[in-house]
Amino acid sequence: MTGGATDTVARPLLELTGITKRYGDLLANDDVSLRVAPGEVVAMLGENGAGKSTLMKVVYGLVRPDAGTVAVDGRPLDISSPKDAMGAGIGMVTQEFSLVETMTVTDNVALSGTGLGRVDRAETRRRVVEAMERVGVSLDPDRLVGSLSIGERQRVEIVKALFHDCRVVILDEPTAVLTPQDVRALFETVRRLRAAGLGILVVSHKLREVAEISDRVVVLRRGRLVGDRVTATVRDEELAALMMGGSTDEVAAATATPAGEPSELEAAVGMGDPEPVQPAGAGPTTGEPVLLLTGLTVSRGGRDVLSGIDLTVRAGEIVGLAGVSGNGQTELVEVLSGTLPVTSGTLEVDGQDVTSADVGRRLAAGLGRLTEDRRGSVVPQMSVEYNLVLEDLPAYTKRGLLDRKAVRAHAEAMIERFDIRARPADAVATLSGGNMQKVLLARALARRPRVLVVAQPTRGLDIGAYRYVHQQLDELRTEGAGVLLVSEDLDELRALSDRVVVLFRGEVVGEMPVAEASPDRLGVLMAGGGSS
Ligand SMILES: Nc1ncnc2c1ncn2[C@@H]1O[C@H](COP(=O)(O)OP(=O)(O)OP(=O)(O)O)[C@@H](O)[C@H]1O
Numbered sequence: 001m002t003g004g005a006t007d008t009v010a011r012p013l014l015e016l017t018g019i020t021k022r023y024g025d026l027l028a029n030d031d032v033s034l035r036v037a038p039g040e041v042v043a044m045l046g047e048n049g050a051g052k053s054t055l056m057k058v059v060y061g062l063v064r065p066d067a068g069t070v071a072v073d074g075r076p077l078d079i080s081s082p083k084d085a086m087g088a089g090i091g092m093v094t095q096e097f098s099l100v101e102t103m104t105v106t107d108n109v110a111l112s113g114t115g116l117g118r119v120d121r122a123e124t125r126r127r128v129v130e131a132m133e134r135v136g137v138s139l140d141p142d143r144l145v146g147s148l149s150i151g152e153r154q155r156v157e158i159v160k161a162l163f164h165d166c167r168v169v170i171l172d173e174p175t176a177v178l179t180p181q182d183v184r185a186l187f188e189t190v191r192r193l194r195a196a197g198l199g200i201l202v203v204s205h206k207l208r209e210v211a212e213i214s215d216r217v218v219v220l221r222r223g224r225l226v227g228d229r230v231t232a233t234v235r236d237e238e239l240a241a242l243m244m245g246g247s248t249d250e251v252a253a254a255t256a257t258p259a260g261e262p263s264e265l266e267a268a269v270g271m272g273d274p275e276p277v278q279p280a281g282a283g284p285t286t287g288e289p290v291l292l293l294t295g296l297t298v299s300r301g302g303r304d305v306l307s308g309i310d311l312t313v314r315a316g317e318i319v320g321l322a323g324v325s326g327n328g329q330t331e332l333v334e335v336l337s338g339t340l341p342v343t344s345g346t347l348e349v350d351g352q353d354v355t356s357a358d359v360g361r362r363l364a365a366g367l368g369r370l371t372e373d374r375r376g377s378v379v380p381q382m383s384v385e386y387n388l389v390l391e392d393l394p395a396y397t398k399r400g401l402l403d404r405k406a407v408r409a410h411a412e413a414m415i416e417r418f419d420i421r422a423r424p425a426d427a428v429a430t431l432s433g434g435n436m437q438k439v440l441l442a443r444a445l446a447r448r449p450r451v452l453v454v455a456q457p458t459r460g461l462d463i464g465a466y467r468y469v470h471q472q473l474d475e476l477r478t479e480g481a482g483v484l485l486v487s488e489d490l491d492e493l494r495a496l497s498d499r500v501v502v503l504f505r506g507e508v509v510g511e512m513p514v515a516e517a518s519p520d521r522l523g524v525l526m527a528g529g530g531s532s
């Protein structure tokens with residue numbers, strides 16, 4: 001044997017060379033080369049639409065590149081399906097999970113490989129449990145996937161990858177849908193995988209997460225790889241500059257604000273930091289109620305998912321709704337949006353009783369909404385411009401016909417304002433995750449609602465868009481609208497809200513001005529430790 005040791009050190013586990021992918025005249029990936037070593041965690045940053053998911057999908061066989069090669073252990077591969085990728089030791093956890101809800105954890109993991117044909121069930125179950133132990137995941141292998149939380153489902157996807165002895169694991173924005181507790185559990189798993197010598201490629205928009213979990217960080221900008229740095233020594237400002245395309249000097253100038261005051265960019269960069277911008281609460285509001293819930297109760301499957309909710313949002317204030325996912329927030333947003341019926345109690349929008357009104361009447365009463373179900377809120381096969389006016393069709397209709405010119409003009413204005421990386425006629429289905437989110441936000445905000453109900457408004461958005469959306473919500477408040485902000489991001493809640501309301505097991509268990517809403521206090525209430 002000659003040169004074995006040096007070879008292994010020098011040889012990357014995963015190597016991408018010259019990956020190029022075009023969609024029409026758009027270069028989604030432009031000659032991207034990248035290496036991941038065994039036992040290395042590489043984070044990928046980049047603006048919405050930069051081409052991150054496209055690159056990950058190329059590696060996992062979901063997208064066929066126009067040029068370039070993927071190699072594992074120095075062997076170039078011909079990957080044309082996820083099955084090929086898995087066979088070559090590459091696993092991926094996509095944002096839309098591919099699990100069957102009516103099957104158990106074990107069956108889901110096993111199904112992903114061979115199909116359930118003649119496999120020995122007991123043996124399969126044993127191997128699934130073993131794979132879970134390897135990554136420190138504890139899940140009941142016999143539970144139905146339909147009964148698992150989002151965080152738990154994601155763990156099933158990771159176990160799936162390991163079950164097939166993957167040596168490279170790709171995670172595309174894995175933390176976007178997770179609660180803070182689940183993020184901690186995920187990072188613990190990632191550390192174990194790294195210790196076991198796997199190579200990990202993880203996409204994130206959060207610099208704090210990148211700093212915590214990665215060894216190296218690469219930046220994609222408009223399809224090109226524009227930066228490759230060692231995480232331990234790179235500064236946040238430099239990463240932000242690489243992402244947004246400014247030079248470090250420009251960014252340094254932009255951060256030079258009066259001492260003690262966080263600049264726009266510092267605030268953006270520090271997003272998700274434990275102590276962000278000071279709470280923005282403008283003090284008690286005396287505006288008239290624009291959203292009024294009285295004794296609102298909602299039953300689902302014979303169980304109260306919301307019970308006796310009394311809640312007021314006044315003109316000119318942002319009310320933050322905090323709670324651990326699964327405590328009724330999703331249902332509250334659905335019931336306000338008109339997609340889930342009220343069991344008892346009343347609901348008023350801007351003085352009008354809309355308790356049993358349909359969606360159209362609620363929108364007409366002045367409600368704006370952004371629910372968590374992004375895909376359910378758009379018509380994916382239809383254009384960006386059509387989706388942008390979907391909730392306002394009467395305003396864009398002339399003598400029974402859609403006013404195409406007005407629709408186009410509106411779309412162009414929204415694309416410009418929200419920096420949506422798409423053309424008016426593009427099908428929404430082809431948009432990147434963050435850009436689809438921007439379309440929905442633009443639609444909800446453009447209507448200038450009297451009260452806006454938003455769930456997780458900045459989930460999946462890049463740093464610039466995060467900042468922009470916060471400005472927009474703030475502006476809406478200044479103009480005198482009310483906002484009910486549902487977010488799992490406590491920093492976001494505290495940065496924007498005037499008041500914070502805590503939901504636990506379908507009940508309001510706390511309400512306080514933002515100045516009193518410390519993370520500790522919220523944490524206790526969210527865990528059901530309120531004195532009530
Ligand atoms: N099937 C497709 N057809 C046409 N264009 C596409 C298709 N898939 C992706 N694109 C375009 O390719 C570009 C890159 O998209 P991609 O999903 O890779 O971005 P991303 O970096 O993952 O963004 P985000 O942070 O928003 O998830 C976008 O402009 C997107 O509109």
Ligand SMILES: [Mg+2]
Nearest residue numbers: 052053432433
């Ligand atoms: Mg993406």
